[in-house]
Amino acid sequence: MRSLNLSAISDADRRACEAIAGEAGVNLKDCYQCGKCTAGCPLADSMDLMPREVIRYLQLGAIDIVLDAKTPWICAQCVVCSSRCPQNVDICSVMRAVRLASKHAGKRPVPEADIFDDEFIANVRAHGVSNEQYLAAFYNLKSGHLMQDMGNATRMLARGLVGPAIHNTKGRANVAAVIDRALEADAERRAKAAETRGGEA
Amino acid sequence: MMKYAYFPGCSAETTGKSFTISTSYVADKIGVELVEIPDWNCCGTSAAALTSPELAVALPARSLAISERELPGLDVVAPCAGCYRSLKASLAYARESQENRDQIKRIINAPYEAKADVLTLLEVFESDDVREAITAKVQRKLRCLKVACYYGCAMVRPADVCECDNVEDPQQMDELMRLIGAEPVSWAFKTECCGAAQQMTVPVQAKPMIERIFQNAAANGADCIVTSCPLCMLNLDMREAEINAARVARGEEPFDIPCYYFTELIGLAMGAEPDEVGIGIHFHPAKTLLLQRELDALELEYAENEARAAEERKKAEMAAKIAAKKAEKAAKAAAAKSTDVAAEAEEVAR
Numbered sequence: 001m002r003s004l005n006l007s008a009i010s011d012a013d014r015r016a017c018e019a020i021a022g023e024a025g026v027n028l029k030d031c032y033q034c035g036k037c038t039a040g041c042p043l044a045d046s047m048d049l050m051p052r053e054v055i056r057y058l059q060l061g062a063i064d065i066v067l068d069a070k071t072p073w074i075c076a077q078c079v080v081c082s083s084r085c086p087q088n089v090d091i092c093s094v095m096r097a098v099r100l101a102s103k104h105a106g107k108r109p110v111p112e113a114d115i116f117d118d119e120f121i122a123n124v125r126a127h128g129v130s131n132e133q134y135l136a137a138f139y140n141l142k143s144g145h146l147m148q149d150m151g152n153a154t155r156m157l158a159r160g161l162v163g164p165a166i167h168n169t170k171g172r173a174n175v176a177a178v179i180d181r182a183l184e185a186d187a188e189r190r191a192k193a194a195e196t197r198g199g200e201a
Numbered sequence: 202m203m204k205y206a207y208f209p210g211c212s213a214e215t216t217g218k219s220f221t222i223s224t225s226y227v228a229d230k231i232g233v234e235l236v237e238i239p240d241w242n243c244c245g246t247s248a249a250a251l252t253s254p255e256l257a258v259a260l261p262a263r264s265l266a267i268s269e270r271e272l273p274g275l276d277v278v279a280p281c282a283g284c285y286r287s288l289k290a291s292l293a294y295a296r297e298s299q300e301n302r303d304q305i306k307r308i309i310n311a312p313y314e315a316k317a318d319v320l321t322l323l324e325v326f327e328s329d330d331v332r333e334a335i336t337a338k339v340q341r342k343l344r345c346l347k348v349a350c351y352y353g354c355a356m357v358r359p360a361d362v363c364e365c366d367n368v369e370d371p372q373q374m375d376e377l378m379r380l381i382g383a384e385p386v387s388w389a390f391k392t393e394c395c396g397a398a399q400q401m402t403v404p405v406q407a408k409p410m411i412e413r414i415f416q417n418a419a420a421n422g423a424d425c426i427v428t429s430c431p432l433c434m435l436n437l438d439m440r441e442a443e444i445n446a447a448r449v450a451r452g453e454e455p456f457d458i459p460c461y462y463f464t465e466l467i468g469l470a471m472g473a474e475p476d477e478v479g480i481g482i483h484f485h486p487a488k489t490l491l492l493q494r495e496l497d498a499l500e501l502e503y504a505e506n507e508a509r510a511a512e513e514r515k516k517a518e519m520a521a522k523i524a525a526k527k528a529e530k531a532a533k534a535a536a537a538k539s540t541d542v543a544a545e546a547e548e549v550a551r
Contacts, residue, residue: 042394046406074403077247078394079358083368112402120248128242130211159482161216175242178263181308186253
């Protein structure tokens with residue numbers, strides 16, 4: 001934990017943190033900072049904030065620190081933290097909510113993670129199913145990691161696991177429409193929430 | 202005949218091919234019919250959940266609604282753990298309230314009442330009927346094979362969604378392995394995360410997750426890791442070579458731990474050849490260990506037969522000795538009796 005100038009934290013900051021907790025269905029006051037989430041986290045080693053610290057900063061209203069943190073983007077969503085929390089705080093959902101808030105604030109502390117998810121959904125929107133070989137190829141192009149897993153791609157080809165053929169579901173136009181309506185509903189919900197919080201995005 | 206709606210998932214024909222092949226092999230043998238949901242779509246997995254909560258619910262709901270319409274009355278089986286978790290989370294949300302169901306129906310633009318349950322393959326295999334059917338079909342037990350049963354996260358967590366009562370130490374796969382004669386080891390990484398998609402997005406940070414899983418399996422004497430998820434399998438089996446290369450470069454011993462789907466091992470026990478259940482297309486060589494353990498099992502069986510025969514011989518010898526002693530005693534008694542009779546007769550004659 002860094003030391004924090006609490007007098008610089010505004011009401012809006014605090015409300016933004018509460019909104020994230022609300023999205024995750026969590027009462028931040030339930031957390032008494034025991035650190036069990038962090039102890040069990042398989043990626044804590046690589047995080048800039050420990051999972052426990054993310055919750056602590058949210059409790060304190062330090063929204064900027066939280067939205068700029070790499071931690072929620074490194075999180076693999078394995079849910080060990082939530083399942084071991086003695087207070088039933090769903091930390092994993094908090095990570096997801098922070099990540100979404102960060103994304104909607106136009107931040108992407110770990111660009112690769114954001115690129116991957118966007119490419120994944122674009123792939124599903126186009127074909128109805130995920131075509132792993134093209135997902136990997138587009139991910140490499142957009143993330144700039146051109147050679148990542150190229151050796152493995154060769155090994156997959158040799159085993160007939162992937163090929164150039166693209167799989168499509170018959171109803172892929174219908175899947176695309178479902179995705180669009182879901183994202184519209186998402187945007188509506190966020191707009192409404194922002195309105196009730198008093199205008200801040 | 203048990204019948205289920207089947208959600209194959211996007212990896213079924215690609216990276217998870219061996220899981221599909223072995224699942225259908227075993228299902229055929231035990232009379233479980235899997236009917237593919239027509240025109241199913243990608244479950245969205247964590248990418249959807251990390252894009253939008255509405256999307257995470259809607260993508261699985263579309264397939265579940267089709268299943269409800271086209272395959273009414275059938276529960277849905279999703280062998281891939283990632284698919285299972287997405288489908289099950291969407292189902293849980295739909296079952297929460299009429300309001301949630303109405304919202305889903307609006308987004309997927311189709312009727313949907315969230316009637317059918319969503320199951321993992323392990324749950325299907327948990328029933329007594331299936332266990333009996335497996336036991337009846339086992340042709341050779343995979344004795345001497347020490348397996349680390351690896352469940353990963355998505356089948357057990359979140360515990361309330363997955364309705365899992367043993368998140369830290371699940372047993373379904375262990376029990377199935379015992380059923381086919383394999384020996385599950387006790388280890389600590391049963392439900393540790395394999396890194397999932399983070400193996401692509403943050404590979405430097407995520408690679409140690411895989412290495413630790415191999416390390417703990419090895420430390421507990423496992424010959425191999427048994428999985429129930431195509432993404433866990435890919436991350437472990439395909440990346441073992443990278444991890445080994447890094448270990449060798451650091452001057453550490455490489456691992457030699459093949460990975461199998463639990464369905465592959467059940468298929469083998471039912472008499473399948475390794476290639477018939479997809480073991481031939483693994484990344485890490487996976488056939489030698491099976492041959493070695495088959496040989497060990499034969500040797501063990503031979504030794505057991507020898508010991509049994511020796512035991513029988515010993516018993517027979519003892520029984521013979523006892524019989525001889527008894528006969529000796531009886532003869533002595535008879536002799537004594539006949540001398541008595543002779544003496545008596547002599548006396549009478551006098």
